[in-house]
Amino acid sequence: MEEKALDIVLDVKVKVTVQLGSCLLLMREVLELSPGSVVQLQQHASDPVGLYVNDKLVAYGEVVVVEDNFGIKITELVGSNRP
Numbered sequence: 001m002e003e004k005a006l007d008i009v010l011d012v013k014v015k016v017t018v019q020l021g022s023c024l025l026l027m028r029e030v031l032e033l034s035p036g037s038v039v040q041l042q043q044h045a046s047d048p049v050g051l052y053v054n055d056k057l058v059a060y061g062e063v064v065v066v067e068d069n070f071g072i073k074i075t076e077l078v079g080s081n082r083p
Helices: 002-007 027-031
Strands: 016-019 049-053 056-066 069-077
Antiparallel strands (some): 016 049, 049 056, 056 069
């Protein structure tokens, strides 16, 4: 009976977002951005990226390249023990 109840939501589309990093900028700095500008993020290249489903963090992973596209390899689900 539970499986049938879950079937109702399995085809619902959700927004999946990968957050590579973030930073704080002054509005003045945002307005000065132009093609070729580099925005330094507050995250190291070796840090895991966050995988969000409908703006809720659900996993961490590593950025990978699949053919000519970026992807994410899940390394940890949120709620599991982080080292």
